[in-house]
Amino acid sequence: MNFGTIGAGTVAQAIAAHLVTAGHEVTLSNSRGPDTLLDVVTRLGPLASAGTAAEAAAADMVFLAVRWPQVGDALAGLPEWDGRILVDTTNNLASMRPTVADLGVETASEFVADRAPGARVVKAFNTLYAQYIAADPRHAEGRQLLFYAVDDEAAKADFHTVADTIGFAPVDAGTLRDGGRLMQVGGPLSALHALRQD
Structure with missing residues (x-):
């Protein structure tokens, strides 16, 4: 399985670093173009590359890691998804202030x-x-819990495996509607940082 990121900020780079460490290829992209990411991919190593958003979105699993106001523009004009997995890491904030849209x-x-x-x-x-x-x-005390929500059973299994492989303790929070409510800003799982003892 190969991976891509739409957005290349702190969150995207952190996820990409875990994936590369686990031996996976990752294509990072941003709105400014691949040339602006050369330092980032050099630091991440030979399994990381810079590409356009369309190239990153062609991966088997793609991480959307942009600020909320940029979500529409980031997803506009991309090729057909054809069942590929899109991992939404965004938080629904109307601006940089914690105001939910x-x-x-x-x-x-x-x-x-x-x-x-x-x-x-x-x-x-x-x-x-x-x-x-x-x-x-x-x-030493355990692994970082990683909550996730998803409607598709096959995507759930694939994501769970990837999250586990890169070291997190994945926890199924439910569907995009029910689990998403628990995970969104203001929900009971938002900013809950805990470890699972294995």
Whole structure:
């Protein structure tokens, strides 16, 4: 399985570093173009490369790691998803201040899924501060919990395996609607940092 990121900030780089350490190829992309990511991919090593958003989105599993106001633009104009997995790491913040945008009954990942037709969307990594994503998830006391929400059973199994392989302790929070509500800003799982003893 190969991986891509749409967005190449702190969260995307942290996830990419875990994937590369586990031996996976990762294509990172941002809105400014591949040339702006040369230092990043050099630091990550030979399994990391820089590409366009379309090239990153062609991967088997793609991580959406942009700020909430950029979600629509980041997903616009990409090739058909054809069942590939899109992991939504975003938080529904109207701006840099912690103000949640009003989506009605729809969760943020349902909003994302509407803008990526054909993608199997998984919500993950949004409940953790970036420092906890970047750090080694394996600790003497246990592994960092990683909550996720998803509607598709096959995507659930694939994501669970990947998260486990890179060292996290994945926890199924439910569907994009129910689990997404638990995980969104203000929900009981938001910013909950805990370890699971194996």
